[in-house]
Each structure stands twice: as structure tokens, then as C-alpha cells.
Amino acid sequence: MIENRIKLYTILLLTCFTGYIWLYLNMAYDITKNRSLEVCIIKRLTNIPCPSCGSTRSIISLLKGNYIEAFKLNPIGYILVIVMLILPIWIFMDIKLANNTLFRCYQKIKIYLKEPKYAFPLILFVVINWIWNIIKGL
């Protein structure tokens, strides 16, 4: 159990910090070349945007204060910003207080997401977002 918790926290922290580095790189690149970097495998291979394409641009415009533009680019950007802000703080609090609130919360979310009544709206959201992305031609 303890090993699992540490593993989960490591994965989450790594993902968060990669996200921060990625954001910094993109913003630095954005200023010099005025366009964004692209790593999405699906977009590179098929030229069709994936459901979360454009979320980097969305976060960058969020940071600049263009809330409506951010929503139009990709609503997932909002979710990612909230998660990226909360997760590191939550993990450090958990480690400092020797708690496992995040781990228990994660286990609960895992169980909830297996139930169709919670999973279906999420799937619908992602599919609608994907169709919207393809129409927008991100």
C-alpha cells in the first residue's frame, strides 16, 4: 500500500513538473517565433487533432487573461490548470503531514469512474470536445 502511494505521487509529480517545463518552453518559444510547438503523436501521424490538442495554447491564453479565447481553444485547459495548481500543493501537504488523503481520494475516483453513470458524461464530454476540435481545425 505504502509503495503504491509513493509510486502514484511520483508519477503525478513528474507529470506536473513536465507540464510546467513544457509550459515554460512553449511560452519562451511563443514569444520568439510566435507559434506553438507540436508533439502530439496523433496529430503528427494523421493530421487530425486529438481531444486534448490545443490545451497548451488554451492554458497560455488563460495565463494572459483571455478567458473566453481559452475556452474556445480547448475547455480541457481549464481542468489542467486547476489540477496542475492543486496537485503539487496537495502532495506536499500529504507528505509533510504523513497523510494519504490524495491516495484515498484517487482510489475513490477510480471506483466511481468504473460506474457508467459517472463514466458516460465524461466520455460524452471528450467525444464532443474531439468533434469540436476537428471542426475548429486546431
Add this chain to the structure above:
Amino acid sequence: MDIQKVDMFIMSNSKFFESHQVNRIRESLIALDDSKWAMISTLQLKDPTIILIVSILAGSFGIDRFMIGDTGLGVGKLLTCGGLGIWTIVDWFMIQKATKEINIQKIQQYL
């Protein structure tokens, strides 16, 4: 349990587990009560090879993580474009081990 039954189970299911764990599972199964055989023999285990194929084809959407029941990380992978493509590639190498771990957890409920 009957040694012949256990050996049959191990022979047909050994690819679902890490090789160093197979022996331990065999011993625990032999020590197990016969009434649990029905549950053990109908256990739905995930095939690591199929998960690997799914991971290569649809890893960017996190489908592999969803399939092995790791919905939390699956959502993470889906929302971040497969972790900027890095996590997708890392998972091509990690997913088989993760699948085997999930299988062990599943059979552990009965042992």
C-alpha cells in the same frame, strides 16, 4: 487443492503473471480450499500482449490504462494528450508489467 488442477491452471495462465511470482501462486493455490476453484478458474485476467497492442495503437488516449482498470491514470493520460507523447512511449515499455501487477492483485483476493 488438487495438484493436477493447479498445474493446469498455471500452465494456461502463467503468461499473465511475472515469472518470479508463478511459483508462489502455485504454492498458495495448492494450499487453498477446493471450494474456491470455481472462482479462481473463472477469473478474468488481462492479457499483457493485447494490452501492449492497444497501448501502441491507442496509447495517446489512455485506453490501455482504462482497460487494465487504472481509470485515474487513464483520465490523466487522456487529458494531457498521452502525457505530451512522452508517457505514451514510456507506457509501451511499462504497460505489460503494470498489467501483470493488476492480475496479481486480482488473484490475490482469493489466495
